[in-house]
Amino acid sequence: MFQPGQTVVRREIMRGEPWIAVPQVCVQDDGDLLVTYTPGGTTLAYPQAGxxxxxEHPWKAAGGTRWRGHGRLELHWAGVEHSLFLFWAGPERAFQGWYFNLEDAPRRTAIGFDTLDHELDVWWAADAETYEFKDVVEFEETGPARYPGRMEQIRAEGDRIAGLLDAGELWWDKAWADWTPDASWQPREIPADWASLPFETR
Structure with a gap:
């Protein structure tokens, strides 16, 4: 398990290759729930070759080099095919909402964890009565090549999340919306060999 304040590298593995990496900060880790934070200004790392x-990752194609804004909090559960992102915005750091990011369940590594974003998402804005699905068209367009043989499984996870929300079930602590980062947590450096470290392929 990782200790609070320790650097945790989130890597995405696409079709047997590293695709992107983001050095984050461990907020808490109990072995089942891993909470990480990406400070604003964090460098986004992409592999040199592949x-x-x-x-290549769409953020690289768009010229994305650093994470912007107040930072992003992520809740990852062991064996669960989605994480929960929290965002804040504006000078008052207002909570924006709950972003259910469909992705591979985290696979722990020596430097952090590996996953893969599944494009399809569920967004519940802080001022909205209910949720909405995001990037549905993009998922249908890119999914067959990115996640061959897994489209139905990914759709089923989205439907499972929606069903739980419809039933009023919450599997996270809403107090995270009021969380603030340690003022000393600055953007982290990523290990030079991050792309060559062993990983499992799905």
């Missing part, structure tokens, strides 16, 4: 069967 076959990239579905192209």
């Amino acid at each position: 076959a990239f069967p579905v192209g």
Whole structure:
């Protein structure tokens, strides 16, 4: 398990290759729930080379080099095919809402964890009565190449999340909306060999 304040590297593995990495800060880790934070200004790392069967990461193509804004909090549960992102905005750091990010369940590594974003998401804005699905069209367009043989499984996870929310079930602590980062937590450096460290492929 990781200790609060320790650097945790989130890597995404796409079709057997590292695709992107983000050095984050451990907020808490009890072995089941891993909470990480990406400070504003964090450098986004991309591999120097690869076959990239579905192209390089879209953020790289768009020129994305650093995380902007107040930072992002992530809640990851062991064995669960989604995480929960929290965002804040504006000078008053207002909570924006709950972002259910469909992705591979976290696979722990020596430097952090590996996953893969599944494009399809569920967003529940702080001022909204209910949730909405996001990036549905993009998922249908990119999914067959990015997640061959897994489309139905990913859709089912989205439906499961929606069903739980419809039933009024909350599996996270809403007090996270009021969380604030340690003032000493600055953007972290990523290990130079991050892309060459062993990983499992799904």
